[in-house]
Amino acid sequence: MAQVQYDCSTGNHPNITNSTASPVEHEQIQLLLHVCKEAKKSAYCPYSRFPVGAALLTCDGKIFSGCNVENACYPLGICAERTAIQKAVSEGYVNFRAMAIASNTEEDFIVPCGACRQVMREFNRDWDIYMTKPDGTYIVKTLQELLPLSFGPEDLKKF
Numbered sequence: 447m448a449q450v451q452y453d454c455s456t457g458n459h460p461n462i463t464n465s466t467a468s469p470v471e472h473e474q475i476q477l478l479l480h481v482c483k484e485a486k487k488s489a490y491c492p493y494s495r496f497p498v499g500a501a502l503l504t505c506d507g508k509i510f511s512g513c514n515v516e517n518a519c520y521p522l523g524i525c526a527e528r529t530a531i532q533k534a535v536s537e538g539y540v541n542f543r544a545m546a547i548a549s550n551t552e553e554d555f556i557v558p559c560g561a562c563r564q565v566m567r568e569f570n571r572d573w574d575i576y577m578t579k580p581d582g583t584y585i586v587k588t589l590q591e592l593l594p595l596s597f598g599p600e601d602l603k604k605f
């Protein structure tokens with residue numbers, strides 16, 4: 447199993463629970479909110495007609511976007527959040543600070559599904575997830591709050 451290097455300058459590490467990570471700066475949050483909205487426009491969702499966009503901020507300031515990509519064989523569809531993560535990992539980035547998610551749902555803040563929460567968990571517990579509405583408002587939770595008592599890479603080292 448490949449070992450992931452956690453050398454984030456913000457101090458994020460799966461074994462560190464009292465992270466010293468500084469809050470994401472206001473400008474970066476605004477940029478993330480903008481990018482996830484733009485990414486939503488690329489959503490390929492002819493079956494659900496539920497476009498979602500995600501924007502993933504790495505620890506070194508790079509942003510990867512993602513959208514949901516559905517398939518006629520329904521189970522093969524993938525969420526926007528995982529698209530963004532897979533784009534980042536495939537380009538060598540595994541240290542993440544924040545993700546913003548956008549949909550067209552006006553009544554509720556869009557939240558990541560359970561599968562996406564687990565995939566996010568693979569890469570730390572302490573990063574921030576911004577869940578938005580189309581009007582630009584959002585709520586933010588740490589992944590630890592969204593997926594408490596989670597199973598992650600360090601659990602496999604306990605044998």
Ligand SMILES: [Zn+2]
Pocket residue numbers: 525526527528558559560561562563
């Ligand atoms: Zn999902």
